[in-house]
Amino acid sequence: MKIACIGAGPAGLYFSILMKLRDPGTEITIFERNPAGVTHGWGVVFWDDLVADLRANDPVSANTILDASFCWIDQVVEVKGGSPARGGGTGYGIGRQTLLDILRRRATDLGVAIRYEHEITGPSQVPDADVVVAADGVGSHLRRLHEDTFEPHIEPGRNKYVWLGTSRVFEAFTFGLVPTEAGWIWFHAYGYSPTMSTFIVECSPQTWQGLGFDRMPGDESLRALEHLFADYLGGHRLLSQSGTEEPLPWLNFRNLTNRKWHAGNVVLLGDAAHTAHFSIGSGTRLAMQDAIALADSLHRTKSIPAALAAYESERQFAMLRPQREARLSAAWFENIARYATLDGPQLFALLLDRRSRLIPHVPPRLYYALHRAKRIPLVRMLYRWAAMGVEQVSGLPRRLLHS
Structure with a gap:
């Protein structure tokens, strides 16, 4: 079998690893639009359920991922001026680039070819293959080429959020809320290495505009956020991957569903197929579980159309609960x-x-x-x-x- 995978994120890389482990003779090429070593975001979070899946499917990469992960303990919520409340629980954080590097090395060791700076935007650029896997994210170009079949539905969330990093290491998964004259602003933070944490800031659009974040340059926005969250940062800085003169990359979360997950030999994987609000911390898990299901289906089902249909049915059903819970979680915030x-x-x-x-x-x-x-x-x-x-x-x- 010849497979072309569009996108070298966690879903695409892990799928390629699993296909090579199940069928070593499979020819797999990954096409990634970014240069090697370039990614967006800071650390990602996952839980014991994903650890169990990783160990069951590829103990080699599972052990390497766990060795490179930061284990945080406890969950904390605190309103500025009040006493923190704690509730237990554990989880893991890992730098997104670290995770990609581990998966890339494992994939290439198994014989997967990866072509960086190779973007697929039109029908003539789609590689010739038995199966084409669209793992190119929520804005998938490949999905757009078959939009009439996939019938995607994207519903933007109301709140604004920005994905930042900080050198303050949060040893517990922490939610911190701050009242301002323009409304509430809060953060979700967790450590992902001994020296770094992910720090996601969220607020309503009215608060975002009222505090001036719609017009501040990036460096000024970071200093304003550091001032708002000074009690939680303990003198540490907030970091952005965007330039200091341009505005911070504030976003509205995009809730994505698709009526169909395959069109001919093209199949959707990860964020190209679905999203779930970041407040439930399941994006990486769901994408990698897609990869497991697709590799299993292609391995055990000789007919490619039947394999893609079985994968679609399995994962669409599996996504019903997490997407419902993610919508409720987003609405709570x-x-x-x-x-x-x-x-x-x-x-x-x-x-x-x-x-x-x-x-x-x-x-x-x-x-x-x-x-x-x-x-x-x-x-x-x-x-x-x-x-x-x-x-x-x-x-x-x-x-x-x-x-």
């Missing part, structure tokens, strides 16, 4: 003013429960009371209803659902 004035334990409890379908429809303090009373049968019933959908709790008195 889009309405953070509703929760930010709670005390530490209450805020932390609702933060952890932000994927609940019930939480937007119940006043926050009442929800916290229900959260603490889960042992009561009626309350357990409410939570089961919430898992099925908010429409299932329509029998509750309207005064309880009104928020």
